[in-house]
Amino acid sequence: MIWFFLLSGLFLGWSLGANDAANIFGTAVGTRMIRFRVAATIASIGVVLGAVFGGAGVTQTLGALGAVNAIAGSFTVALTAGLTVAWMSRSGLPVSTSQAIVGAIVGWNWFTGSPTDHGTLITIVSAWVFAPVLAAGFAIVLYRMARWWLARSRLHLLSLDAYTRVGLVFVGATGAYALGANNIANVMGVFVPASPFRDVTLGGALRVSGTEQLFLLGALAIAIGIHTHSYRVMTTVGSQIFKLTPVLALIVVLAHTLVLVTFSSQGLQTLLHSLGLPAPPLVPVSSTQAIIGAILGVGLIKGGKGIQYGTLGRVALGWVMTPLVAAVLSFVLLFVGQNVFELQVVAR
Amino acid sequence: MTVLFRRTRELEAQIDEYLDLIIQGGMLFRQGVKCFLEHRSDEFEVRLQELRNTEERGDMLRRGIESKLYLHTLIPESRGDVLGLLESADEVLNVITATLLRFSIENPELQDDLNPLFRDLADNAIDTVEATVSGCRAYFRNLAAVRDHISRAQAFRGEVNRIAETYMRAVFRRELRLSHKNQLRRFVTHTEQIAEDADDVCDRLAIAAIKRYV
Numbered sequence: 143m144i145w146f147f148l149l150s151g152l153f154l155g156w157s158l159g160a161n162d163a164a165n166i167f168g169t170a171v172g173t174r175m176i177r178f179r180v181a182a183t184i185a186s187i188g189v190v191l192g193a194v195f196g197g198a199g200v201t202q203t204l205g206a207l208g209a210v211n212a213i214a215g216s217f218t219v220a221l222t223a224g225l226t227v228a229w230m231s232r233s234g235l236p237v238s239t240s241q242a243i244v245g246a247i248v249g250w251n252w253f254t255g256s257p258t259d260h261g262t263l264i265t266i267v268s269a270w271v272f273a274p275v276l277a278a279g280f281a282i283v284l285y286r287m288a289r290w291w292l293a294r295s296r297l298h299l300l301s302l303d304a305y306t307r308v309g310l311v312f313v314g315a316t317g318a319y320a321l322g323a324n325n326i327a328n329v330m331g332v333f334v335p336a337s338p339f340r341d342v343t344l345g346g347a348l349r350v351s352g353t354e355q356l357f358l359l360g361a362l363a364i365a366i367g368i369h370t371h372s373y374r375v376m377t378t379v380g381s382q383i384f385k386l387t388p389v390l391a392l393i394v395v396l397a398h399t400l401v402l403v404t405f406s407s408q409g410l411q412t413l414l415h416s417l418g419l420p421a422p423p424l425v426p427v428s429s430t431q432a433i434i435g436a437i438l439g440v441g442l443i444k445g446g447k448g449i450q451y452g453t454l455g456r457v458a459l460g461w462v463m464t465p466l467v468a469a470v471l472s473f474v475l476l477f478v479g480q481n482v483f484e485l486q487v488v489a490r
Numbered sequence: 491m492t493v494l495f496r497r498t499r500e501l502e503a504q505i506d507e508y509l510d511l512i513i514q515g516g517m518l519f520r521q522g523v524k525c526f527l528e529h530r531s532d533e534f535e536v537r538l539q540e541l542r543n544t545e546e547r548g549d550m551l552r553r554g555i556e557s558k559l560y561l562h563t564l565i566p567e568s569r570g571d572v573l574g575l576l577e578s579a580d581e582v583l584n585v586i587t588a589t590l591l592r593f594s595i596e597n598p599e600l601q602d603d604l605n606p607l608f609r610d611l612a613d614n615a616i617d618t619v620e621a622t623v624s625g626c627r628a629y630f631r632n633l634a635a636v637r638d639h640i641s642r643a644q645a646f647r648g649e650v651n652r653i654a655e656t657y658m659r660a661v662f663r664r665e666l667r668l669s670h671k672n673q674l675r676r677f678v679t680h681t682e683q684i685a686e687d688a689d690d691v692c693d694r695l696a697i698a699a700i701k702r703y704v
Contacts, residue, residue, distance in 0.1 A: 174566040299572070299630045299702070303565045304498045387567050
């Protein structure tokens, strides 16, 4: 039965892979700088590695928001997030898996009468506001650096093309790792307390925890989503808000990656703490929000003429709607699950 | 990755070589016209043959560059502009060759006292081509300099138009057969066309450079 319940998480992972990989490799594939098969393979490997080796920190924060303690509850919460993502996507609204899962967890707290940690909720919501702003800031700085360097390096157009391709592959791989590390909590975080996996030791040396195995399963679902459904999204992304050249795409993806790393790297957090500096919280931020913030930053510094403000308005509406829709839908589905299907959605 | 960079370097070298051929073609035209005006017909024919060989080599090189750009899907965003530039630059080399060939076929009776003016016309037409080629090189390596080269090319082209008008006015004031006047006019127009075609390349270049700005 537990494997059936995990299916909703895998569905959510699949939809995350189908939508969010386009943020990383969309422009590169859309402009034919990188072939889809190459992009999908790199993204899949990056996501799997990031999820397994870097996903723990963000998961703890989600756990602090609301500890979904029954497997049927986890199933419903993940299913709600998946349905919200699918529904909003069909409505043409850019959607964040992070916002959907947080909304669904708050809905679970609301339905079960569990307390919502307001401090954690405020931290997460603040990060959602701050992430696109930070991405825009990173993109502006990177854009200025790139212009300065390009003006001085006198690189041949063809050499620039070759360096951009290599850059897109490396930054894309890093972005995929960061996406896996930051967003695996959205997919599998709610199943951690009820994980069916036990710790195993491979070859007498390599210890793989149950959580890592769970994350690997979620990451594989993301990878399948990337391979099966992200091509169409990849080939249309990038030109919706502001038309990007390959160099601008590299800048935007790098800014997006820096934001995801900022909000998911335990190493960075430890380093900043040791230096006595304020460290960013480890929270699941939206890959879509980060990429849109970065595109907006580049668009603004280029004079803001090519920005599609109508699309931007729809994006903002999606950001407000997603957690609200997810919270309400979660409440409704939990009610149905408990009262119609007699599922135990909370352990008392 | 090594293959990618090696292929890139090879193609860069081929594009440079192609632009060199256009410069060479211009120089051969300049020398050819000089030989014709000084009635050194053997040397003129040698220059013409060299120019035809240069044009042929240019055609082959351009086709090779174009097919490699497509085959390896290089510079996807700028490929259309680059191919357009190479093709319109090739048109300039074709017109240079065709014009010198007309001298060989028609052997026009140029007016000796107007020869310095015709040489000036040919020089300025080739100066337009050279400034245009410099602009094309800058498009690949130094975008900020493109505008300066285009301005130079346009200034040379203006001079070509002015000299051509002066030459034609002088010819049509003379007591010559109308057919002779028309023949001389055509030679002036053909030489002027070299600068016109180079100017067309500059127009493409200006747009392509704006599109390439990061």
